[in-house]
Amino acid sequence: MSVTVEFARMNGLGNKILVVDMRGRPDKVTPAAAVALNADPQTEFDQIMAIHDPKADGTDAFIDILNSDGSKAQACGNGTRCVVQALAAETGRKAFTFQTVAGILNAVEHEDGTISVDMGRPVFDWDKIPLAEEFHDTSRIELQIGPIDNPVLHSPSAMSMGNPHAIFWVDKDVMSYDLARFGPLLENHPMFPERANITLAQVTSPTSLTTRTWERGAGLTLACGSAACSAAVSAARTGRTGRKVTINVASAKPPATLSIEWRERDGHVIMTGPAEWEWSGRLDPSTGLWSRDDSREAEAQ
Numbered sequence: 001m002s003v004t005v006e007f008a009r010m011n012g013l014g015n016k017i018l019v020v021d022m023r024g025r026p027d028k029v030t031p032a033a034a035v036a037l038n039a040d041p042q043t044e045f046d047q048i049m050a051i052h053d054p055k056a057d058g059t060d061a062f063i064d065i066l067n068s069d070g071s072k073a074q075a076c077g078n079g080t081r082c083v084v085q086a087l088a089a090e091t092g093r094k095a096f097t098f099q100t101v102a103g104i105l106n107a108v109e110h111e112d113g114t115i116s117v118d119m120g121r122p123v124f125d126w127d128k129i130p131l132a133e134e135f136h137d138t139s140r141i142e143l144q145i146g147p148i149d150n151p152v153l154h155s156p157s158a159m160s161m162g163n164p165h166a167i168f169w170v171d172k173d174v175m176s177y178d179l180a181r182f183g184p185l186l187e188n189h190p191m192f193p194e195r196a197n198i199t200l201a202q203v204t205s206p207t208s209l210t211t212r213t214w215e216r217g218a219g220l221t222l223a224c225g226s227a228a229c230s231a232a233v234s235a236a237r238t239g240r241t242g243r244k245v246t247i248n249v250a251s252a253k254p255p256a257t258l259s260i261e262w263r264e265r266d267g268h269v270i271m272t273g274p275a276e277w278e279w280s281g282r283l284d285p286s287t288g289l290w291s292r293d294d295s296r297e298a299e300a301q
């Protein structure tokens with residue numbers, strides 16, 4: 001047992017996020033707490049974004065990211081927008097700088113409530129993604145699933161957006177694939193020594209894509225921000241689209257889009273989209289025991 005902390009149940013395009021306030025204390029949300037929270041339908045989540053005191057000058061907070069299986073993630077685009085909305089509501093500030101294990105992220109909340117996160121620069125080197133085999137060109141790697149002579153999915157683009165991603169290009173509706181079946185096989189494929197997030201992407205115009213993602217450590221999710229960034233970068237990198245695209249996140253609830261720009265001048269990826277607060281409560285970061293606090297809902301009415 002440890003002293004409880006505040007948390008907020010939020011979502012980014014339906015990607016289920018728990019934002020946990022760990023400021024002012026040295027401990028962490030444990031993998032066991034994550035697994036316990038995910039086992040309860042009311043607190044089931046895709047990522048926990050734990051806000052810690054800043055560790056570096058010029059940053060507002062250190063963010064620790066956990067997947068629902070208790071493993072760590074280096075990046076979470078939808079969760080980062082949720083953290084911005086929570087801190088903006090608390091402080092009235094609009095711009096924040098966060099540190100994660102993958103580096104420094106700058107983010108800003110706009111007048112219309114949407115949030116832009118500078119996700120940093122993509123990494124294409126095979127050993128940094130990481131892949132198990134050397135590929136000179138990671139924009140199309142040798143990997144396939146299904147019958148050898150007629151693969152269902154093949155030749156993905158691989159990259160790191162802080163975390164590892166494989167983007168499979170498809171020309172049919174992304175919902176028509178059995179991603180629940182192929183996702184775990186590809187996530188854990190020997191090609192990906194640190195596993196990978198697996199995305200199906202369909203190019204729908206020179207400025208738009210539709211995506212659907214099987215997340216490493218979380219499975220089928222309604223949306224994945226870093227995967228949307230990776231799909232946008234990979235589409236531009238392979239000449240499928242320009243550097244600025246709208247991503248239709250096929251399973252997002254309600255249907256929604258993210259705007260992604262792979263900025264020409266510095267190679268940074270800027271993701272813009274919404275975040276939504278659902279309810280708040282308190283939890284024990286060592287066990288995951290939690291209770292709901294309805295005072296904020298009462299205030300809002």
Ligand SMILES: N[C@H](CCC[C@H](N)C(=O)O)C(=O)O
Binds near residue numbers: 079
């Ligand atoms: N939902 C997140 C990504 C989580 C990535 C995580 N599954 C991993 O890399 O292990 C997003 O919006 O970017």
